[in-house]
Amino acid sequence: EVQLLESGGGLVQPGGSLRLSCAASGFTFSDYAMTWVRQVPGKGLEWVSGIGKDGINTYYADSVKGRFTISRDNAQNTLYLQMNSLRAEDTAVYHCANYHCSTSSCYRNFESWGQGTLVTVSS
């Protein structure tokens, strides 16, 4: 059974930093690209960042570019999101998810999701 378990959320002041982790199990982690998606309570989904299966290629939404860094440790089956210069508008539940790309196409369909970890940015 695929399991994705996020951790590291909490309350942080504006301008502060947090590091989120996503522990993966139940699938071959190094075969999957990974992504972070956030949801403001009561609102919709916003894609945040993605990383290829080997960790070389990384992608960011304009809203977080230059402040957030995605990374992964395939030996530890763990995905990370380093969040710096946090703003009130970054307050959300952050989910990690996996997706598989073939050599011919990549639909970026996020197959399995974690329950999420809540990040609250407030003074």
Add this chain to the structure above:
Amino acid sequence: DIQMTQSPTSLSASVGDRVTITCRASQNINNFLNWYQLKPGKAPKLLIFAASSLQTGVPSRFSGSGSGTDFTLTISSLRPEDSATYHCQQGHNSLVTFGPGTEVDVK
């Protein structure tokens, strides 16, 4: 960035009704379109990928269609457990974007 819109914003329908949600992309995304179901307190669930392919384990009353810029998600016979918010998402390029969501209420 590719912008995604959805209509309607919300709808209310009865058990057994056929429900259709529309999603539109700001440019041609071929069939790189996925649909998700969101319920409060639960992880999002992938329903449809590549515009029309049913994800494993998803009931067959869910279906997707479309290509290019216009897509639909159809629930053929609405059930009480389908009360949720539905989002489309484009995966045409690495800068993924989601639609704003359609809230479905089952009367």
